[in-house]
Amino acid sequence: MCASPASDRVLHTAASLFYKRGIHAVGVDTVVSASAVAKMTLYKHFPSKDALVAAALDEQGTQWRAWFSAAVEAVAPTAPERILAIFDVLGHWFETEGFHGDATLNAAVELRGTEHPAWEVVRAHQGWLRGFIGGLVAEAGLDEPECTADALYLLMEGAIVGAQVGITAHPAAAARCAAGVLVEVRSVAHRPPREAGHGKARGQGQRQGQEQEEVGQ
Amino acid sequence: MCASPASDRVLHTAASLFYKRGIHAVGVDTVVSASAVAKMTLYKHFPSKDALVAAALDEQGTQWRAWFSAAVEAVAPTAPERILAIFDVLGHWFETEGFHGDATLNAAVELRGTEHPAWEVVRAHQGWLRGFIGGLVAEAGLDEPECTADALYLLMEGAIVGAQVGITAHPAAAARCAAGVLVEVRSVAHRPPREAGHGKARGQGQRQGQEQEEVGQ
DNA sequence: CTGGAGGTAGACCGGTCTGTATACGCTTCC
DNA sequence: GGAAGCGTATACAGACCGGTCTACCTCCAG
Numbered sequence: 001m002c003a004s005p006a007s008d009r010v011l012h013t014a015a016s017l018f019y020k021r022g023i024h025a026v027g028v029d030t031v032v033s034a035s036a037v038a039k040m041t042l043y044k045h046f047p048s049k050d051a052l053v054a055a056a057l058d059e060q061g062t063q064w065r066a067w068f069s070a071a072v073e074a075v076a077p078t079a080p081e082r083i084l085a086i087f088d089v090l091g092h093w094f095e096t097e098g099f100h101g102d103a104t105l106n107a108a109v110e111l112r113g114t115e116h117p118a119w120e121v122v123r124a125h126q127g128w129l130r131g132f133i134g135g136l137v138a139e140a141g142l143d144e145p146e147c148t149a150d151a152l153y154l155l156m157e158g159a160i161v162g163a164q165v166g167i168t169a170h171p172a173a174a175a176r177c178a179a180g181v182l183v184e185v186r187s188v189a190h191r192p193p194r195e196a197g198h199g200k201a202r203g204q205g206q207r208q209g210q211e212q213e214e215v216g217q
Numbered sequence: 218m219c220a221s222p223a224s225d226r227v228l229h230t231a232a233s234l235f236y237k238r239g240i241h242a243v244g245v246d247t248v249v250s251a252s253a254v255a256k257m258t259l260y261k262h263f264p265s266k267d268a269l270v271a272a273a274l275d276e277q278g279t280q281w282r283a284w285f286s287a288a289v290e291a292v293a294p295t296a297p298e299r300i301l302a303i304f305d306v307l308g309h310w311f312e313t314e315g316f317h318g319d320a321t322l323n324a325a326v327e328l329r330g331t332e333h334p335a336w337e338v339v340r341a342h343q344g345w346l347r348g349f350i351g352g353l354v355a356e357a358g359l360d361e362p363e364c365t366a367d368a369l370y371l372l373m374e375g376a377i378v379g380a381q382v383g384i385t386a387h388p389a390a391a392a393r394c395a396a397g398v399l400v401e402v403r404s405v406a407h408r409p410p411r412e413a414g415h416g417k418a419r420g421q422g423q424r425q426g427q428e429q430e431e432v433g434q
Numbered sequence: 435c436t437g438g439a440g441g442t443a444g445a446c447c448g449g450t451c452t453g454t455a456t457a458c459g460c461t462t463c464c
Numbered sequence: 465g466g467a468a469g470c471g472t473a474t475a476c477a478g479a480c481c482g483g484t485c486t487a488c489c490t491c492c493a494g
Contacts, residue, residue, distance in 0.1 A: 004440080004441095006440085006441070020329075020330055021329070021330045021331075022241070022326075022327060022329060022330065024239075024241035024242065024327075025241065025330075025331070027480075027481060027482080028481080028482060028483080029480085029481085029482090037441085037442085038441060038442045038443065038444090039442095039443090039444090039483085039484090040441080040442075040443090040484085040485085041440080041441055041442075043482095043483070043484080044440085044441090048482080048483085049481095049482065049483090100329050100330065101326065101329070105326070105378060105382070106326050106329070108381065108382055109239075109318065109322070109323050109326040109327065109381070110239060110241075110326065110327060112237075112238070112239060112317050112318070112323070112381070113237055113238045113239065113242075113317065114238075114242070122382065123382075123383075123384070126382050126384040127384055129384075130384050130385070144394075147390075147391050147394045148395075150379075150385050150386075150387075150388070150391035150394075151372075151391045151392060151394055151395035152395075153375075153379070153384075153385065154372060154375035154376050154379045154385065154388055154391060154392050154395070155368070155371060155372055155375055155395065156375070157374070157375040157378050157379055157382075158370075158371035158372055158373070158374040158375025158376070158378070159371050159375070161322060161374050161375070161378055162367075162370070162371045162374055164325065164326070164329070165322070165325055165339070165340075165343050165374075166340075167340070167343040167344055167346075167347050167370075168347070168367050168370065168371065169367075170367075171367070171371055173364075174364050174367030174368045174371060175368060175371050177361075177364045177367075177368055178365075178368035178369075178371070178372065178395065178399055181398060181399055181402050181403075182395055182398055182399075185398050185402065186398075221470085221471095223470085223471070244450075244451060244452080245451080245452060245453080246450085246451085246452090254471080254472090255471060255472045255473065255474095256453085256454090256472095256473090256474090257454085257455090257471080257472075257473090258470080258471055258472075260452095260453070260454080261470085261471090265452080265453080266451095266452065266453090
């Protein structure tokens, strides 16, 4: 970061434009004119549009991760509370003006079926998210940590795209509600002495062999 | 549907191509050559590419909804079981070759920040999904039906994008696991006679006034 | 003073995009 | 027979795309 003022301007402008309108919908000329930089300068710092996209996504993701983890940790002191605080922070984010979902998820959708340097950035960001939740789940000492962390991660992704699509009125609140149930049920304190064989079916592996024809979608 | 054989071919080819490679990444010429139709014929049936995109998405969504509801209803006979069966059907779908997420979600991401006739198709499809789950939740007589149905809907969306991104090993199984917990806790049979004041905090409204700075993303 | 590094401005190239226009079959039904 | 309807083939228009090139400006260090 901050290799040069011009490069920085390009990076931030590009990230903002790609996020707001989409990677394919924003041309290099648009980035150039919006960041008040000559086209040659852009191509001196970034060898191609693809490289610029990856760099912008990475920069944006780095900033977001710092903001997100700090916000979650500032809101709640203990791991179980922080798991719920995730969804409060998300709710706040959803109401931010200019919210258009997760930038890496958007990139993953836009770049599907192609090879692109941004894919590594997407995987890194999503892996970090899953790791963040996994760490909190482990710290909270929840039962079945893998399955629980996966579920919380999916709930978070669902809340993000739910907020983006706009069908659900309060996606963060609904997700928080479900997360609360999950945390409570998986917490050690919840396990009552009665009904010892409760945690038997370990999830994850069940699948029923019912056959149904596929559909192209 | 079936206005003419040529029109049908265009519609299905377009849906398949847009789904696999993205709306912006597929040009009209590609659709034309892939569907073995003259360009003029395409533009005789669809006044613009936007209209074609919307029609193809609609057609694809109609087929998917029919397949999905039939599959869920074939797998399980009762509403609570069907709620869980949703995630089994999803798991089967995720492993289909050529799976690239939900077509309407992809379109919503690709068309963000624009006005496009496909938006109505997206809203209709997502609304149907939410309604499908809401119907099952009501039929199962679960507590806090709105919040529960929202959470299950978000879990489903999360599983879909989770399967698309590929960080989670078994997104459908993890989501099913969480859905099982949710259904059990919200089911009437679960409510124990002790602790009468349990269902007091009605979720949905909680929000804490913690301030934290925003981030552009 | 001088020279190089970094930035600017704008023309330019080949390719692709959506959408249209023209000219030509083939079938079907009066 | 012939005209209408439908589809084909192909060329074209005008815009935009990513990317390159040249020429010029400005600042700062040696």
